[in-house]
Amino acid sequence: xxxxxxxxxxxxxxxxxxxxxxxxxxxxxxxxxxxxxxxxxxxxxxxxxxxxxxxxxxxxxxxxxxxxxxxxxxxxxxxxxxxxxxxxxxxxxxxxxxxxxxxxxxxxxxxxxxxxxxxxxxxxxxxxxxxxxxxxxxxxxxxxxxxxxxxxxxxxxxxxxxxxxxxxxxxxxxxxxxxxxxxxxxxxxxxxxxxxxxxxxxxxxxxxxxxxxxxxxxxxxxxxxxxxxxxxxxxxxxxxxxxxxxxxxxxxxxxxxxxxxxxxxx
Numbered sequence: 001x002x003x004x005x006x007x008x009x010x011x012x013x014x015x016x017x018x019x020x021x022x023x024x025x026x027x028x029x030x031x032x033x034x035x036x037x038x039x040x041x042x043x044x045x046x047x048x049x050x051x052x053x054x055x056x057x058x059x060x061x062x063x064x065x066x067x068x069x070x071x072x073x074x075x076x077x078x079x080x081x082x083x084x085x086x087x088x089x090x091x092x093x094x095x096x097x098x099x100x101x102x103x104x105x106x107x108x109x110x111x112x113x114x115x116x117x118x119x120x121x122x123x124x125x126x127x128x129x130x131x132x133x134x135x136x137x138x139x140x141x142x143x144x145x146x147x148x149x150x151x152x153x154x155x156x157x158x159x160x161x162x163x164x165x166x167x168x169x170x171x172x173x174x175x176x177x178x179x180x181x182x183x184x185x186x187x188x189x190x191x192x193x194x195x196x197x198x199x200x201x202x203x204x205x206x207x208x209x210x211x212x213x214x215x216x217x218x219x220x221x222x223x224x225x226x227x228x229x230x231x232x233x234x235x236x237x238x239x240x241x242x243x244x245x246x247x248x249x250x251x252x253x254x255x256x257x258x259x260x261x262x263x264x265x266x
Contacts, residue, residue: 026087037263079111118237200257
C-alpha cells in the first residue's frame with residue numbers, strides 16, 4: 001500500500017502542510033482500520049471534536065470528517081493505519097483566543113503492528129503538556145523512549161513529581177493482582193483502547209478500579225501490561241528492577257474484552 005495524505009478531502013501538497021510543520025500546533029487521533037471499519041470510532045470522533053474546541057475555539061463537522069476519512073480509504077481493503085490530524089492554516093499566533101477554522105489532514109498507511117514480546121520499561125519523571133489532549137507535541141515522548149533504550153530498556157513509563165504512575169510514551173498502562181485490574185489515575189491521555197478495555201471489563205464483571213498507583217508499590221502486582229491503538233495488550237516483564245510474570249489468561253481476557261466491541265463502518 002502506498003501511503004496517502006489528504007487535506008480537507010484532496011491530495012495534500014507541501015504548501016498545504018507548511019503551517020503544520022512550522023507552527024506545530026494541533027492534535028490528532030490514530031486508529032487501526034479493517035475493511036473500512038474502526039473499533040471505537042465514536043470515541044475517536046469525540047476526541048477530535050473536544051480537542052478542536054479547546055485548541056481552536058471552533059467545531060468540526062464530524063459528518064464531513066467521516067466523509068474525508070472514507071475518501072482517503074477509497075480502494076483500500078483489509079488492514080490499514082489511519083491518522084486524523086487537526087490544525088489550522090489561518091491560526092493567528094498573536095491572537096490565539098480568536099476562533100480559527102480547522103483543517104483536517106487524513107493519513108493512511110500500512111497497518112502498524114507492535115511486537116507481542118514482553119517489554120522492559122524504565123520509569124521517568126515526566127508529564128506531558130496538556131496530557132488529556134493527544135497533541136502533536138511528541139518530541140519529549142520519543143526522547144524519553146530513546147533515553148530508556150540507551151539505558152537498556154525498551155520504553156519509558158512516566159511518573160509525576162509525587163511518584164504516581166501516569167502513562168507510557170504512547171500507551172496506557174494497567175496492572176493486575178490476580179483478581180482485579182487497576183488503572184492509574186494520574187493525569188494522562190485517556191486512550192481509546194484503554195476506554196474500550198475498561199468497558200469490556202465492566203461488561204464481563206471483572207473487578208476493576210482507577211486509583212493513584214505509586215511507583216513504589218508496583219511490586220505488589222502480579223502482572224502489568226500496556227495498551228494502545230496498535231495492540232490490545234502487551235505484557236510488561238519489568239519496570240525498573242521489578243519483574244512481572246507473564247499471565248497468558250489475563251492477556252486472553254483482555255483480547256476478549258476488546259473483541260466485544262464491533263468494528264464500526266466509517
